[in-house]
Amino acid sequence: MTDSAAHLTAVESFFKDHPDIKYISPSSAEFGTAREVWNGSRRDHPLAIVQPQSPADVTAVIKFAKSSGIPFTLRSGGHNLEGLSVVQDALLIDLRAFNSVTVSEDRNSATVGGGILQGELVNELWDQGLATPTGTIPTVGYIGWASYGGYGPFSSHWGLGVDQIIGATVVNPDGEIIKADETILEGIRGAGGLFGVIIDLTIKVYPLTAILSGPIIFDSSDIVKSYTNFNTAYHNLLETEGLPPQLTLQRVTFQSPRGLAFAALFCWSGTDLEEGKQWSEKIAALGPAKMNMVKPTTIPEWLGGAGAHVPNKVYGSSWSMNLSTITTAVAEAIARNLSILPNDPGAMFSLHQLRGPSAAPQEHGSVYGPREPHYMLEILAYGGTPEKQAESEAWGKQMADEVEKAAAESMLPTAYVSLYGSTHAGSTARWVDKVYGEKAGVLRDIKARFDPENVFKLTVPLLE
Numbered sequence: 001m002t003d004s005a006a007h008l009t010a011v012e013s014f015f016k017d018h019p020d021i022k023y024i025s026p027s028s029a030e031f032g033t034a035r036e037v038w039n040g041s042r043r044d045h046p047l048a049i050v051q052p053q054s055p056a057d058v059t060a061v062i063k064f065a066k067s068s069g070i071p072f073t074l075r076s077g078g079h080n081l082e083g084l085s086v087v088q089d090a091l092l093i094d095l096r097a098f099n100s101v102t103v104s105e106d107r108n109s110a111t112v113g114g115g116i117l118q119g120e121l122v123n124e125l126w127d128q129g130l131a132t133p134t135g136t137i138p139t140v141g142y143i144g145w146a147s148y149g150g151y152g153p154f155s156s157h158w159g160l161g162v163d164q165i166i167g168a169t170v171v172n173p174d175g176e177i178i179k180a181d182e183t184i185l186e187g188i189r190g191a192g193g194l195f196g197v198i199i200d201l202t203i204k205v206y207p208l209t210a211i212l213s214g215p216i217i218f219d220s221s222d223i224v225k226s227y228t229n230f231n232t233a234y235h236n237l238l239e240t241e242g243l244p245p246q247l248t249l250q251r252v253t254f255q256s257p258r259g260l261a262f263a264a265l266f267c268w269s270g271t272d273l274e275e276g277k278q279w280s281e282k283i284a285a286l287g288p289a290k291m292n293m294v295k296p297t298t299i300p301e302w303l304g305g306a307g308a309h310v311p312n313k314v315y316g317s318s319w320s321m322n323l324s325t326i327t328t329a330v331a332e333a334i335a336r337n338l339s340i341l342p343n344d345p346g347a348m349f350s351l352h353q354l355r356g357p358s359a360a361p362q363e364h365g366s367v368y369g370p371r372e373p374h375y376m377l378e379i380l381a382y383g384g385t386p387e388k389q390a391e392s393e394a395w396g397k398q399m400a401d402e403v404e405k406a407a408a409e410s411m412l413p414t415a416y417v418s419l420y421g422s423t424h425a426g427s428t429a430r431w432v433d434k435v436y437g438e439k440a441g442v443l444r445d446i447k448a449r450f451d452p453e454n455v456f457k458l459t460v461p462l463l464e
């Protein structure tokens with residue numbers, strides 16, 4: 001009997017004895033849909049799927065998996081860019097039932113379930129007059145986003161996702177429910193599920209009842225010219241006037257129904273909306289803009305609009321790097337490759353900036369590597385169909401190579417774990433060193449202390 005056949009026999013027997021735990025066997029009709037993740041090119045076939053509904057279910061499953069030597073993965077939103085929440089012959093633990101939100105009495109924090117999606121979280125908080133940093137795609141898992149870094153439209157104002165984490169409940173490698181101490185929290189802030197199943201996170205929340213946001217779309221008929229001109233003007237603005245922390249801009253380029261579009265996604269989370277409007281006009285004038293769609297809106301609407309532009313399923317991979325600045329040579333290399341962006345909704349490019357107080361050392365310990373002021377490049381080389389994958393990946397690789405050459409002086413040593421794929425690093429050890437930089441040693445120490453047998457060996461970032 002092969003290992004996987006023996007494991008499946010053990011799994012089937014365990015769930016027969018635990019009929020209350022929601023189990024999806026590989027022969028069930030639901031299995032095909034339940035195993036799907038955002039990156040459709042991940043074809044690994046999990047051993048079976050379990051969907052725990054309570055912390056007690058999770059403890060039973062982890063104790064069983066550990067004692068039987070059954071490898072497992074953890075999944076919430078399924079948006080890991082390589083599809084790493086599904087691994088061949090590993091039991092898939094799907095945590096999406098954990099989607100509660102409990103706001104503290106003082107309204108400064110909220111405790112959120114370990115499988116909650118970003119869209120679910122922002123809707124619940126908004127109904128209570130509150131907000132917290134998230135990304136813009138509602139179907140991305142919040143824990144996966146926040147605990148590995150978490151860039152988004154509030155990064156400049158309130159910091160990254162990792163900066164919001166102030167507490168956690170975890171099921172540890174022995175299957176016990178524990179409150180994370182400061183050392184585990186330091187590890188969770190940057191390395192997420194490496195030490196256990198996160199049942200819930202306690203995060204900072206902020207009062208907010210309106211935002212000003214929307215895309216500012218620039219003339220994209222000559223994208224090389226408009227991208228490089230915008231870049232120069234933006235840097236002049238940064239140097240002469242600076243930008244307020246309440247404003248976060250994400251530069252994106254994608255194929256819209258009307259063709260190639262270069263836009264700045266503008267988000268103002270300050271209370272003075274009039275001041276925000278003036279900033280939107282200032283940013284639009286840098287282009288100049290063809291369309292300024294910035295308006296008073298809500299975070300749920302903002303995420304709903306952004307999510308509509310991203311396909312539910314794609315095929316391919318991503319490249320990423322962190323740069324201290326976008327020089328003219330780098331902007332030209334980016335823009336040249338944007339001008340040949342494949343005509344496919346899965347091929348996208350985006351530039352996040354971490355600046356101001358958010359790029360300074362934070363009050364809480366964290367293994368998150370890239371803290372200095374920087375630009376994080378997302379080269380999303382995906383096709384909307386399997387047939388388009390090769391074309392998109394060839395484009396992504398060329399773009400990454402050309403930008404890397406142009407960025408010799410501005411390239412930072414670390415990259416973002418969620419975007420810089422393990423496959424591009426060559427080995428998982430090199431991946432960990434690359435994404436955690438000088439924090440890699442601290443991370444390995446915390447792991448050795450809390451999971452010495454590497455029970456959580458398949459959770460990102462795959463520490464050997």
Ligand SMILES: Cc1cc2nc3c(=O)[nH]c(=O)nc-3n(C[C@H](O)[C@H](O)[C@H](O)COP(=O)(O)OP(=O)(O)OC[C@H]3O[C@@H](n4cnc5c(N)ncnc54)[C@H](O)[C@@H]3O)c2cc1C
Nearest residue numbers: 076077078079080085114135141144145151193198459460
């Ligand atoms: C379309 C798209 C847009 C994105 N936009 C942004 C962005 O704007 N900013 C940004 O910073 N990132 C962005 N990302 C990256 C994204 O934040 C990460 O890929 C994130 O880890 C995905 O989380 P998930 O829960 O959806 O993924 P999953 O694949 O479900 O989980 C990823 C890993 O997280 C761990 N994990 C998840 N939940 C738990 C838990 N409860 N306990 C322990 N471990 C857990 C596991 O190791 C799991 O393998 C984007 C990704 C996509 C695909």
